[in-house]
Amino acid sequence: MSPPASTPATHVVPEGFKPPKVTHNTRVLPGFKLSLGLTITYLSLIVLIPLAALIARPWEHGLEAVINTVTDERVLASLKVTFGISFAAAIANLFTGLAVAWVLTRYEFPGKRILDALVDLPFALPTAVAGISLCTMYATNGWIGSLLEPLGIRVSYTPLGIFVALVFVGLPFIVRSVQPVLAEFDAEVEEAATTLGASPLQTAFRVILPALAPALLTGFSLAFARAVGEYGSVIFIAGNMPFLSEITPLLIVIKLEEFDYAGAATVALTLLSLSFLVLIVLNAAQLILSKRGQK
Template identity: 65%
Template sequence: MAPRARIRWQSRQPSVIPGFGLALGVTLTWLTLIVLIPISGLLWRSSGLGWANFFALAFDERTVNALAISFGTAFVAAIVNLVFGVILAWVLVRYRFPGKRVIDAMVDLPFALPTAVAGIALTTLYAPNGWIGSLLEPLGIKIAFTPAGIVVALVFVGLPFVVRTVQPVMEEIDKEVEEAAATLGANRLQTITRVLLPGLLPAGLTGFALAFARGVGEYGSVIFIAGNLPYVSEIAPLLIVIRLEEFNYAAATAIATVMLFLSFLMLLVINTIQSWSRRRYSNGA
């Protein structure tokens, strides 16, 4: 028994990173300080309102409309970013052309650009007297100061999340896989839908979730182009700020709690679908 124990002990390789206990402790401590304590404070504050008062504040007609606009526009913008983000990542990975590095760098521009600057720039372009807005107005299309303007702003700020999530996964897919599918008789559409997209689905859903989460809480780039008209283009983060300026902390807390719950629920659903698609693709592979 002693020689076997000694052999088992010698076969273990020392790790260059801290042990599991230390790493887990640091992780839980940091997560608690940065995430759990602020969220717990919000929930504790909302619990003191009482159920009747909470529902009256959280499901006020103006609040419900603002929540619908925030989550609806964020969902639409995330879908748009998912489609065009995958296409953009495909072009950057699969093709070589002049100016490719410039376009690749421009993808990260919304990360570096202050959101307020982005909002002002988009409003200047899509306002009725702007470069693009003046061309769309004779056609009866109005972008600025409408929910469509909110979608445009959220597409702008959310595109990098999809591209940078899908691009590394796409780089790992060898061209030989596409050539093998073509050799077996698959056309281009079948190659895309049956060979490429299943492998990209988990990464695409991750980018979708990140873009959606960013869109729900976006404030700076939206308030300028939205117009902030109640029941028309007012977003929930702006309504929270308005309630705080009115010193109506109870209403602000109730709205923030509802946003937290809905965001967590939708991200949970997206992550569940993502895990399912990853397991399905792994089993199929």
């Protein structure tokens, strides 16, 4: 490979020389290795290695043990309670959350700023505090529970209690997803619809709602995902009756307290996989909706 002797020395390309790669990013700024290295190390230690344990440990007593745990009636019942009530609460929040977002963006009234700030309370209030407060409020001698008791409705220590707690936890997700879209919604489109003879209801359902659909679905997914994993605000008010009002996260704790690590990991992995599955479906639906909205 060495050049002929007659070639001028300036043209000699040293062996092993590679021309510098021309990349999109020339990395002028310092700290790439340090920041990325720190990020990857931290994420590995805090998230990936622990998750590896969660994925690996269910199988230590064989596949049969996993199947037995997952198909256990009590586990199945808890999954039904968890996903069913999470779904119901997210649906309820879809309507009330939309109403709250609508009123907060469209109307002016005294105390609106405070109400707007308070929407985030469920994010800020520790779940244990929400849990004990809701439980006493809806108990038969509580503020709300005592009003419902004569009607034959019991909330605390029933599945309805789980619903109430999950509605509390999920409200801000819907409101905060919808609010920015509603605030930026072009008023001219609405006015155009009205000018063209659309009734207010027609405008709402055929013009505004389709534009809000992707944001509503985002809020729904976030509220649902949060509800499925929720623990602190639920366990006090749920009553935790096996097969009736026992949520899956509590069952994980119970298995752990019995030192059944593999069982706890199995139930946890099932819960996590199912909620990811739901989230993937909801994300796909959201993608389709927002594409349709762009046409």
